[in-house]
Amino acid sequence: MVSAVFHSPSEASDALRADKASAKSASTPMTAASSTAPASTPATKASFDWAGLALKILSPVAGLALLIGIWALLTMKSTTFPTPLQTWDAAVALFSDPFYSNGPNDQGIGWNIWFSLKRVAMGFGLAALVGIPMGFIIGRSQVIGGMLNPIISLLRPVSPLAWLPIGLLVFKSADPAAIWTIFICSIWPMIINTAVGVQRVPEDYLNVAKVLNLSEWKIVTKILFPSVLPYMLTGVRLSVGTAWLVIVAAEMLTGGVGIGFWVWDEWNNLNVSHIIIAIFVIGIVGLLLENALVAIAKRFSFE
Amino acid sequence: MSAFIDISQAEMVFNTKKGQFHALREINLQINKGEFIALIGHSGCGKSTLLNLIAGLLTPTSGGLICDRREIAGPGPERAMVFQNHSLLPWLTCFENVYLAVERVFGGKESKAQLKARTEAALELVNMSHATQKRPGEISGGMKQRVGIARALAMEPKVLLMDEPFGALDALTRAHLQDELLKIVARTQSTVVMVTHDVDEAVLLSDRIVMMTNGPAATIGEVLDVPLARPRNRVELAEDATYMHCRKAVLDFLYTRHGVAHKQAA
Numbered sequence: 001m002v003s004a005v006f007h008s009p010s011e012a013s014d015a016l017r018a019d020k021a022s023a024k025s026a027s028t029p030m031t032a033a034s035s036t037a038p039a040s041t042p043a044t045k046a047s048f049d050w051a052g053l054a055l056k057i058l059s060p061v062a063g064l065a066l067l068i069g070i071w072a073l074l075t076m077k078s079t080t081f082p083t084p085l086q087t088w089d090a091a092v093a094l095f096s097d098p099f100y101s102n103g104p105n106d107q108g109i110g111w112n113i114w115f116s117l118k119r120v121a122m123g124f125g126l127a128a129l130v131g132i133p134m135g136f137i138i139g140r141s142q143v144i145g146g147m148l149n150p151i152i153s154l155l156r157p158v159s160p161l162a163w164l165p166i167g168l169l170v171f172k173s174a175d176p177a178a179i180w181t182i183f184i185c186s187i188w189p190m191i192i193n194t195a196v197g198v199q200r201v202p203e204d205y206l207n208v209a210k211v212l213n214l215s216e217w218k219i220v221t222k223i224l225f226p227s228v229l230p231y232m233l234t235g236v237r238l239s240v241g242t243a244w245l246v247i248v249a250a251e252m253l254t255g256g257v258g259i260g261f262w263v264w265d266e267w268n269n270l271n272v273s274h275i276i277i278a279i280f281v282i283g284i285v286g287l288l289l290e291n292a293l294v295a296i297a298k299r300f301s302f303e
Numbered sequence: 304m305s306a307f308i309d310i311s312q313a314e315m316v317f318n319t320k321k322g323q324f325h326a327l328r329e330i331n332l333q334i335n336k337g338e339f340i341a342l343i344g345h346s347g348c349g350k351s352t353l354l355n356l357i358a359g360l361l362t363p364t365s366g367g368l369i370c371d372r373r374e375i376a377g378p379g380p381e382r383a384m385v386f387q388n389h390s391l392l393p394w395l396t397c398f399e400n401v402y403l404a405v406e407r408v409f410g411g412k413e414s415k416a417q418l419k420a421r422t423e424a425a426l427e428l429v430n431m432s433h434a435t436q437k438r439p440g441e442i443s444g445g446m447k448q449r450v451g452i453a454r455a456l457a458m459e460p461k462v463l464l465m466d467e468p469f470g471a472l473d474a475l476t477r478a479h480l481q482d483e484l485l486k487i488v489a490r491t492q493s494t495v496v497m498v499t500h501d502v503d504e505a506v507l508l509s510d511r512i513v514m515m516t517n518g519p520a521a522t523i524g525e526v527l528d529v530p531l532a533r534p535r536n537r538v539e540l541a542e543d544a545t546y547m548h549c550r551k552a553v554l555d556f557l558y559t560r561h562g563v564a565h566k567q568a569a
Contacts, residue, residue, distance in 0.1 A: 204386060204390040205390065205392060207360060207378075207384070207386065207390065208386070208390050208392070210360060210377075210378040211358060211360070211378045211379075211380065211382070211383065211384045212380055212404050212407045212458075213378065213379050213380055213407060214403075214407060218403075218407075222395070222403060223392065226392070226394040227394075
């Protein structure tokens with residue numbers, strides 16, 4: 001769970017960023033993606049590494065082209081499923097006016113994404129506020145850890161949507177129920193990763209704390225927090241991924257403005273090209289969220 | 304008169320998964336103020352355990368440890384420790400690493416400027432003034448160990464405890480740091496207890512060498528006085544008769560008398 005810390009799906013863009021980073025500082029990178037960077041940096045300076053660049057850019061492009069090619073081929077004679085070109089035209093039309101609003105059930109794609117992101121941010125933010133301190137407590141205290149670990153193991157595998165009725169019952173309204181679902185699903189990775197991080201603080205650092213007789217506050221701020229941070233950020237990253245995954249399903253059930261609701265609405269309109277656009281949009285937003293957090297995690301990795 | 308550090312009848316038994324492990328038995332040792340003591344023995348003989356007892360990181364199963372007329376009940380900054388793997392916090396600069404210790408010990412009674420001056424003086428002492436703003440990841444192993452020593456010295460401890468401080472360094476860096484340590488100790492008149500497995504290091508640096516028998520249930524086998532005058536010079540000492548004699552005595556203890564049992568222990 002923790003070993004996947006800094007792996008990113010977008011190795012190409014990552015490696016490009018890492019090129020710049022490793023040119024700036026001589027810090028040793030920990031990431032899988034940027035471990036290729038030191039090798040390519042000298043090459044960029046001496047003689048431009050055309051083959052490497054081509055491989056980095058061309059292979060993803062080729063993969064994407066292949067996907068679209070297969071899609072085009074399969075939909076050549078279909079009347080119900082839109083071709084890539086039709087989808088592209090629909091997307092251009094859709095994104096030309098992303099922020100219109102014709103009543104609550106007909107709003108622009110921009111609004112839908114915005115409202116989904118807002119729900120994710122709220123549910124996820126609450127989860128971080130509760131989950132990270134809880135992880136610290138579980139990691140520090142064996143008694144509390146022993147009390148809570150079975151409960152966490154029991155609740156963690158529960159499907160996100162099973163929590164939705166509880167939310168509806170308690171909050172009596174769709175929006176808080178969706179936020180509640182995000183909260184409960186994204187809290188586990190943060191609790192668990194933070195707790196693991198606290199338990200794995202190197203013994204040496206704690207010995208330093210003991211010999212120096214540091215106060216509990218200094219131990220937390222100077223030793224525990226910095227050494228737990230990479231683990232914590234992994235938890236945060238996993239949580240954001242889950243939250244974004246869950247919001248679509250939750251919104252399909254609760255309605256209101258949001259990307260998940262929009263997908264379902266377009267299905268009721270039988271507007272398949274919009275559904276495909278939504279899939280791409282959801283994927284891209286998820287990717288951006290993940291990359292933003294990988295970038296933050298990198299900034300806070302030491303050694 | 305009473306010794307500065309007085310260890311009497313200390314026993315250490317660890318409760319492990321495989322049952323009890325008797326690490327140390329009947330440890331009796333008196334250390335005077337300003338003395339440099341080397342603890343030497345084969346690996347696994349409990350010399351680090353003994354050091355951790357003095358540090359207060361471990362509590363003896365029975366027996367007592369006294370430092371400066373007070374019982375050692377837990378770790379504290381008056382017994383500063385230099386760890387084998389330097390144990391600098393990687394997210395703090397060299398300055399901040401030392402400052403953390405200085406602030407803890409003197410923070411209550413001195414101004415920020417004085418604390419800063421202390422930190423800088425400690426780094427100056429180990430010739431690390433040029434790298435105060437660097438993180439441990441950016442400096443070499445020898446430099447890290449120097450910062451570790453600076454951190455310990457900056458606390459102005461009553462006792463300086465060192466757990467194989469130069470064990471992870473290459474021979475040249477080690478020799479260099481040993482010389483620097485000799486100079487620093489001559490200046491600060493510190494009481495030092497150092498764990499080592501290097502015979503030359505023990506003879507060169509210490510006033511007395513405490514040789515430990517092999518574990519389990521290790522104890523102090525012999526204590527050797529090193530009657531060499533200070534300041535000591537490693538090149539001149541290489542042909543000194545007393546030096547050779549001490550070296551021979553330690554080697555004799557370690558390999559002739561207690562070398563075979565080592566295999567049993569391992």
